[in-house]
Amino acid sequence: MKLDTFVLIVVAVAAALMACLYIIGLMIGFAMAGPVMLFVLVPVGIAAYVIARVITERLNEAKDDPYDDVEY
Numbered sequence: 001m002k003l004d005t006f007v008l009i010v011v012a013v014a015a016a017l018m019a020c021l022y023i024i025g026l027m028i029g030f031a032m033a034g035p036v037m038l039f040v041l042v043p044v045g046i047a048a049y050v051i052a053r054v055i056t057e058r059l060n061e062a063k064d065d066p067y068d069d070v071e072y
Contacts, residue, residue, distance in 0.1 A: 023048075 030041055 027041060
């Protein structure tokens with residue numbers, strides 16, 4: 001594996017980890033602020049679920065991929 005590929009993977013994983021920790025921290029902060037903030041957590045949770053499902057479906061579906069015939 002080339003060094004630039006390895007560094008790119010490390011940076012991407014570190015960024016994803018920091019984003020997850022930030023979101024978890026926000027959720028804990030919202031939950032500690034009071035029950036009113038639960039009205040914020042529910043839509044955020046639903047939006048995160050929908051985004052995760054769309055990304056998962058897009059990555060797992062091989063047909064209808066417009067970049068299959070592209071020569072690199």
